[in-house]
Amino acid sequence: MEIPVIAIIGLGYVGLPLAVAFGKKYQVTGFDIDSDRIQSLREGLDATLEVSSKEIQASKSLSFSYDPDDLKACNIYIVTVPTPIDEYRRPLLKPLISASEAIGRVLEQGNIVIYESTVYPGATEEVCVPVLEHESHLVFNQDFFVGYSPERINPGDKQHRLENILKITSGSTPDAAETINTLYASIITAGTHKTSCIKVAEAAKVIENTQRDLNIALINELALIFNQLGIDTEEVLKAAGTKWNFLNFKPGLVGGHCIGVDPYYLTHKAQEIGYHPEVILAGRRINDTMGGYVASQVIKMMIRRQIHVKNASILVLGLAFKENCPDVRNTKVVDVIKELEDYGARVDVYDPWVNLEEAEKAYGIQLIESLGSANTYDAIVLAVAHDDFNTLGVNKIRALGKEKHILYDIKYLFPADSVDGRL
Numbered sequence: 001m002e003i004p005v006i007a008i009i010g011l012g013y014v015g016l017p018l019a020v021a022f023g024k025k026y027q028v029t030g031f032d033i034d035s036d037r038i039q040s041l042r043e044g045l046d047a048t049l050e051v052s053s054k055e056i057q058a059s060k061s062l063s064f065s066y067d068p069d070d071l072k073a074c075n076i077y078i079v080t081v082p083t084p085i086d087e088y089r090r091p092l093l094k095p096l097i098s099a100s101e102a103i104g105r106v107l108e109q110g111n112i113v114i115y116e117s118t119v120y121p122g123a124t125e126e127v128c129v130p131v132l133e134h135e136s137h138l139v140f141n142q143d144f145f146v147g148y149s150p151e152r153i154n155p156g157d158k159q160h161r162l163e164n165i166l167k168i169t170s171g172s173t174p175d176a177a178e179t180i181n182t183l184y185a186s187i188i189t190a191g192t193h194k195t196s197c198i199k200v201a202e203a204a205k206v207i208e209n210t211q212r213d214l215n216i217a218l219i220n221e222l223a224l225i226f227n228q229l230g231i232d233t234e235e236v237l238k239a240a241g242t243k244w245n246f247l248n249f250k251p252g253l254v255g256g257h258c259i260g261v262d263p264y265y266l267t268h269k270a271q272e273i274g275y276h277p278e279v280i281l282a283g284r285r286i287n288d289t290m291g292g293y294v295a296s297q298v299i300k301m302m303i304r305r306q307i308h309v310k311n312a313s314i315l316v317l318g319l320a321f322k323e324n325c326p327d328v329r330n331t332k333v334v335d336v337i338k339e340l341e342d343y344g345a346r347v348d349v350y351d352p353w354v355n356l357e358e359a360e361k362a363y364g365i366q367l368i369e370s371l372g373s374a375n376t377y378d379a380i381v382l383a384v385a386h387d388d389f390n391t392l393g394v395n396k397i398r399a400l401g402k403e404k405h406i407l408y409d410i411k412y413l414f415p416a417d418s419v420d421g422r423l
Contacts, residue, residue: 002110004183007031007074009099011041011064013048013257013327014116014151015080017162020051021187023062029074030064038066047355049326050155072106076114076183079103079128080151082257083117084330089264091120093127100128104135107144112171114147114180118262120269121203124148125172145176148198149184150205155256156325166190170201209262210280215249216259217283220290223251223423227297233423234412251423252410253294253332253383254287255321260330291335294410294423298379299343301406301421307378310344315377315400318384319351319359319367323411326353333383334363336410340381348377352388374399378406382419385411394418 004026008019011032019030032038040046041064044053056062063070071077081095096117103113113132115124129140138144149169154160167188171177181194195201223233233251240246254260263284267277302309321331333349340347348368351359359365380401382389389397394414398407409419416422 009079010081023059028062035066078114100131104132107136116151120265121199147171147180148201155327167192170195170198206266209259214283217286219249220251255330255332257329295339312345312378314379316349323385382409
């Protein structure tokens with residue numbers, strides 16, 4: 001194959017680290033339709049905090065653009081756009097289709113298009129390829145080729161980075177698969193795993209998070225049972241964890257761009273072929289209700305302590321979907337906030353990691369910029385285990401509450417005897 005000239009389509013949590021890594025070895029154009037995002041990256045600033053300014057500057061052959069014409073010089077296109085779900089929990093493939101349309105308009109003989117976005121098995125060849133053919137007037141597997149190499153980025157994780165996470169690869173022909181595998185192997189120090197076909201790679205990705213979702217759902221259901229029995233869930237898990245093969249999962253809110261979304265891609269495809277999944281959707285139902293459950297527990301504890309709920313002041317600590325990360329995509333903390341507001345409470349939300357404009361734009365939530373004075377809140381919900389909150393400590397957090405208040409710890413950040421309730 002000719003020397004790779006790479007375009008990365010979508011510069012979010014997945015695309016930017018990939019562009020930076022490839023930009024150290026190849027000519028790379030990082031493309032995104034968000035012109036503000038492009039301008040920030042040109043200045044070396046990454047709002048996702050996944051890549052430092054130093055790392056961006058180290059990629060000497062990397063440029064950023066929002067102009068589709070700048071894609072014409074490329075011969076390999078890698079798509080890393082979001083694949084969310086709609087309000088009915090069905091796959092929302094519009095970003096994927098739009099990216100394919102843009103690529104199709106500049107696609108030339110011999111080019112390769114690689115998809116990294118999470119999809120259901122078959123989506124690359126059934127949805128994306130027809131779009132590429134239509135826009136380019138080229139013939140699949142004759143004039144151009146495709147591949148699938150699922151992303152495995154874990155937002156906020158500074159230990160498991162792109163280069164040291166083993167990469168699954170695949171291609172639409174044996175030669176394309178080998179070319180794609182060699183390309184990724186040139187930047188992935190952990191190695192690659194080449195699958196026999198694209199569908200296998202797609203399926204492998206979608207079940208990674210489905211398995212994790214189900215494991216957390218089991219622990220969440222156990223927490224619901226143990227709470228009814230008056231047993232501390234964390235203590236039970238620690239005891240069970242003394243067995244060598246017990247899996248270490250904790251209860252909690254399951255949000256983010258992957259775990260709370262990917263299972264619906266798989267169940268959508270299963271239903272399309274006439275199979276009605278039960279276990280996967282049961283797990284999703286449990287995890288999707290945990291925000292409401294947390295809010296109801298807080299309200300019940302307030303009532304038992306004779307704290308008036310109507311117009312009560314409640315502080316929620318954390319909005320991001322996970323600790324030490326600004327990512328608010330599909331955060332289930334929002335479910336807790338909305339439920340508490342439905343009870344008539346006034347809710348303040350504080351998250352030192354999350355951009356204020358992003359929270360407003362995504363959820364209409366106006367974050368408070370700093371923690372207020374002592375003796376302010378009737379209840380405090382610790383929703384995200386940011387290091388900032390751990391450093392602040394339980395005593396200083398409690399000081400924000402009124403003389404009679406509730407502290408509910410979703411994340412097990414503090415000892416059981418120092419809080420009033422937890423999952």
